[in-house]
Amino acid sequence: MTDxxxxxxxxxxxxxxxxxxxxxxxxxxxLNSLKTVTTLMxxxxxPSASIVLPMKMMILKSMVLSDDDSPALSYYKExxxxxxxxxxxxxxYIVKKKKKN
Numbered sequence: 001m002t003d004x005x006x007x008x009x010x011x012x013x014x015x016x017x018x019x020x021x022x023x024x025x026x027x028x029x030x031l032n033s034l035k036t037v038t039t040l041m042x043x044x045x046x047p048s049a050s051i052v053l054p055m056k057m058m059i060l061k062s063m064v065l066s067d068d069d070s071p072a073l074s075y076y077k078e079x080x081x082x083x084x085x086x087x088x089x090x091x092x093y094i095v096k097k098k099k100k101n
Contacts, residue, residue, distance in 0.1 A: 022070070023070060023072050023073065026069070026070055026072075026073045027073065027076060030062065030063070030073060030076065030077065032062075033058055033059050033061075033062035034059060036058070037055045037058065037059055040055065041055065056088070059084075060081065060084070063077045063080050063081050064077075065077055065078070
């Protein structure tokens with residue numbers, strides 16, 4: 001868009017509330033482990049179990065619920081872990097809250 005188009009349609013621009021920005025920041029933080037795994041896996045032509053399993057555990061560890069998580073972020077983490085459980089056989093997937101020190 002050009003500057004003129006933005007100025008002309010400025011009343012149509014929706015701004016995010018502080019809650020929306022906070023939620024976006026939390027989701028981005030939660031997605032960082034997925035980005036890391038994606039980047040590492042894309043560099044491998046034939047990833048072995050010695051690479052895949054630690055990456056899987058890193059993702060699951062990043063999805064452990066925390067007391068600091070917003071309700072929306074907690075829901076996202078729970079859904080992610082439940083979806084992962086359906087896709088990969090595992091004895092147990094634990095979604096528990098980290099204890100504050």
